[in-house]
Amino acid sequence: MDNTSRIQARWRWPAFLVLHLLALLLMTSWLAPASRPLWQAANEALFYSLNGSLGHWPLWDWLWALSSLRVFDILVGALMLSMLIHSGWTFRAEETRSALLHFLALLALLLVGRVLFNKLIGYFDWQHASPSVVLAGAYHLSEQFPLLERVFELKDRSSRSFPGDHASVLLLWGLFMACFSRGWKLFAGQLLVVLCMLPRLVAGAHWLVDVAVGGLLLALLAFAWGYCTPLAGRMAAGLEALYQPLLPLLTRLPLVGQWAVLQRH
Structure with a gap:
């Protein structure tokens, strides 16, 4: 990898320790008997506020139904990837290839x-069902839009909703991009993270605590062990070593071959 790049995973002890402390505080606040009722009250208040907005305006319901489809996750992933490798956006x-x-x-x-973490969840019996189930x-939404549910599957319920996998990926991307973004681009990236987490909360697939x-917690620990260490x-x-033999072939592909991520710099 290019040692002159801004993108350098290395020992960052202060950040490493702070991220672990934040993760510990999050779990403690949820598990502690004194604060657990506060989390549950926030869980229910947010669910009834967001999910309660449905069923009044058809266009509003369509918006959240479409954004709760699994295919929407693919579109979000493509947008995140584009922002990551688009030269001139953040990197x-x-x-771009290093990023x-x-x-x-x-x-x-x-x-x-x-x-x-799944092992811990099973051992301590932390798992729970979605608020839309409980x-x-x-x-x-799956009952109101049966065709969408039958063809694409609406993500509005789960018997095992903790933790929010979708949210952990979004939050990890947000953490990584925040290290290099500034100004309105930083704001736009973090706003995208929040907006893309909302469909699961509005539809009732996840509690606030799942996210x-x-x-x-998963995003903080992955970032701590990945980017705050070498x-x-x-x-x-x-990955770069595995990727190099494919580079001549990839650069010959129409359109794709012109991407900055494939170019030698």
């Missing part, structure tokens, strides 16, 4: 963290 052309490979390494660490009076505790950098270097 310079010569940085992409570092983020892929962070995603791999997030997956590992999710698997390990709470009375929920507005079920604000489970999803954020680990993601070493993984990115390994």
Whole structure:
């Protein structure tokens, strides 16, 4: 990897410790008997506020139904990828490949963290169902839009909603991009993260705690162990070595071959 790049996963002890402290505080605040009722009250208040907005205006319902489809997640992922590798948005052309490979390494660490966290969830019985399954009076988009549900599957309920996997990926991307973005681009990136987490909350697939505790905790730990240590950098270097033999072929592809992420700098 280019040692002159801004994108350098290395030991950052203060950030490493702060991120772990934040993750610990999040879990403690949720599990502590004194604060657990506050989280539950916030969970229910947010659910009834957001989900309660449905069922009044057809266009509003269509908006959240479409954004709750799994295919919408693909579109969001494509947008995030475009912002990551578009030269001139956050990263310079010569940085785009390093940025992409570092983020892929962070995603791999997030997956590992999710698997390990699942073991804890099962052992301590932290798992729970979606608010749309548990709470009375929920507005079920899957029932109101049966064709969308049958063809695409609406994400508005789950028997295992903790933590929010979708949110953890968005939050990890937001953390990574925030390290390099400034001004309105920083604001735009973080606003995208918030807006793309809303459909699951509005539809009732997730509680607030699934996102604000489970999803954020996973993102904080993956970022801490990946980018605040040399680990993601070493993984990115390994991906770069695997990627190099494919480079001549990829650069010959129409349109794709002109992407900055494929160019030698």
